[in-house]
Amino acid sequence: MYSLDILNKLDDIKEDKDIKSLSHAIFPGTHCPLFGVALTASYIKNMPLVIVGTSECTYYTKNFAYHRQKGKDSVYSIALKEKEVVFGAQKIVENAIKQIIEIENPDAVMIVTTCVPELIGEDYSSIKYSLEDVVDIPIFVVNTEHFKCNSHIPGMSRALKSLSSAMKKCENQSGVNILGHRQDDVENTELIKLLKNHNVNINTVIPSKCDIKSINNAPKSKLNIVTDMIALDLAKEMQKKFDIDYVYFDKHMNKKTILKNYEKLGKVLEIDLISDLQEEIKIYDELFEKCSNLLNNKKLIYGNTPMMAFETVDFLSDLGLEPLFVQVRELYDQDIKYKENISKKGFNPYISRIANIAPLRHLYDEIGANIYIGHENPMLLKQKGLTQITLDSHAQKIGYELPIGIMKDLIKLFEIDKEKIGGMMHASL
Known part of the structure; x- marks a missing residue:
């Protein structure tokens, strides 16, 4: 029988190892870093992926490319046989690239590379040097190492960081790069619209709108704006190699945090962004007050969304929701201040690893929440009296438009029928 007692609560979480799962058998489980690499690299134009590993891993990536990305990826599989596992496959990989x-x-x-070649210690990073006399294009090498991590996020970070090896130092730096944005239509975001209104040139958006030429020339920018945690390693590498500063402007929801980010950007770029945001700030305040009245004392289970778990729960608890159960991938450095904020407000929810929904389903009645934010079976949640909302349609937003969109959906959800306990709404409404 599954029990909440095996989990630690928020106040007991001091480091990542303190986060436990409800069961040792995790279902449905997290994606592996290979998924993260494929998801990220697929945006970069005219760059094939060469997956080296067992037939399961190589097939998984090709299948993902065909179905999820509508076949736009160019994915090649090098499925290792027993002989290659024993004697190595570098020559085979080199010939395949040619x-x-x-x-x-x-x-x-x-x-x-995937787990098997990595476990036996075969390193393909030298291929770009062994082929430099016959190949005149960049060759990036990314290790996935799923045996060392718990999600696909490291694969995304490593894929982006590897791109720095193709970048060239540029003089006369101007404009900005957007790093980490991994959705389409970046030009429609609040941030990009504001920058363009002030004639700030967007040199490249990595990875969602770039090619190798624009990656080569990325160091001509005077500033990197990091809109997702996965690009922090790339930003730090570019700061080290090319002395380009960066501003971390992730999917923030707190009014003051967003304001500070816009102030930082304005100072570096010597423009006034705050004056253009007065209407958005006013809407934010009005929605915040309305949300607080609707959500006060309602109880929350937080699941899998595109946002950072502790930061989102901190924002939702400011709106009046009481977090009872929070699912997280791992404890990141960026989480610490939001974790402390939640605790200071007197909340001490159970914390568990994400993607272990099967055992959690046995405990919904015991937890006693009203709202489930994230992915789950909507019919099951309805049976348990849980109102569901997902946040996927807001994942591409940057700035005040993100919390404004989330609050509008929460208000719409609870104004449909204030007396209704069960129900389901997806954030695309």
């Missing part, structure tokens, strides 16, 4: 270049004429190639 053939791919001959067939596709790509702008770059990304080699992605």
